Amino acid sequence: MRRALSAFVFLLAAASAGAAPEGPSLARIRSTGVIVAGYRPSSPPFSYLDARLKPIGYTVTLCERVIAALKADLGLPGLETKWVAVTSATRMPMVANGMLDLECGITTNNAERARSQGFSLTIFVAQTRLLSRRADPIRNLDDLRGKPVVSTIGTTSIQYLHEINERQGLELHILAGLDDPESFRTLQAGRALAYMMDDVLLRSLQMQQPNPDEYMISAEPLTVEPYGIGLNREDAAFKLKVDAVLRNLYRSGEIREIYRQWFESPIPPRGVNLQMPMSAAFKKIIDKPTDSADPGRYR
Known part of the structure; x- marks a missing residue:
């Protein structure tokens, strides 16, 4: 926690001095021209494969918005997305050891997990x-x-x-x-x-x-169980960019349409409609975004 706080303080200090430190994730993405995103092969409606074996779902959609924003922000229109399948057992180690830039699945943010990886703003409760x-x-x-x-x-x-x-x-x-x-x-x-x-x-x-x-x-x-997109816990600069995209989706109300697409409409491949209206807990998050790992914040 102290290292993450120190990194964040350094980032703010550098920003106020006119510098723009990118951190390890953005530096790697810029140098390789590739962003690596993890997905779950069979966890609808969040993250799964469609009939063409393409990753789709609610969390995948949010990650795609983040990636589109990074392309524009970094001036990399040709930025390639490499999708990597993960499981409940492999997802967090792959984030922690730097194999993934984004984990776009169904991962609960809690205090124990936050010791080894970072999380975006909460995207579902x-x-x-x-x-x-x-x-x-x-x-x-x-x-x-x-x-x-x-x-x-x-x-x-x-x-x-x-x-x-x-x-x-x-x-x-x-x-x-x-x-x-x-x-x-x-x-x-x-x-x-x-x-x-x-x-x-x-x-x-x-x-x-x-x-x-x-x-x-x-x-x-x-x-x-508050869900977040998995991130490198030592990379405050990257988290700021990811969270900025999510905040904009919340502020603009676009998140409600994305939510309706995956939870209140027929979804591929079988046209199943989960018929799950947005919960009061998530509506509260949209109004006041948080990345808290405390379950009490969502009750």
Whole structure:
């Protein structure tokens, strides 16, 4: 934290003196003519592949706006975007070791993660819940005492399950899927009675099923999950540019149209409409942008 603060203070001092330090990310982008962005292959509506195997989604759209602004700002109209597939397990190490300039997926900003990577302004606020079969409903964690539950490896959800299992002695049998579709298949196959994950991702998986009403999402939220675009935590100059693009989208109201495109309209490839109006928590973020890792700021 002290190093990041020192870098930020240096940036402000240099700016006031008329200098324009670019930091490692911008310097590398300028020298190579390439910006490297991570995407998730199967996490609609945030980050996934379309029928032509092109990355699309809500977070991808926001990153594309950032990249377009960088092209203009740096005077690099030919700037190439290299899209790199990431998983829940590989995304943060790839940001931390400089392999990615932007991580355009579904990553929760929390205090633990902020020690190894940076985050943009918050771009979405989710809550974790439980997905189960309507014929065998799971409404809360007490319903799962001594029973199998699944979540996805490398996520805050599976970490929370392990922590609360130990704290409350729930004797859960916790299973780990390599990605969200595999975790859902574990529930479908009956190996788990519930799947814990962010509500928007559960909704996306549910609505893609032939009979979505066979599944239900618990009403009681377990945790609050503010998403951000992953960045180099030591590069204050790059974060300022990314955040400036997002602030402009919020201030202009354009973010609402982008949101409607991915959460309230039919999306590729199957034309599924998640029918998820913007939450009060995210509306508050649009009015007063923040990159806080404190869940209490979003309640």
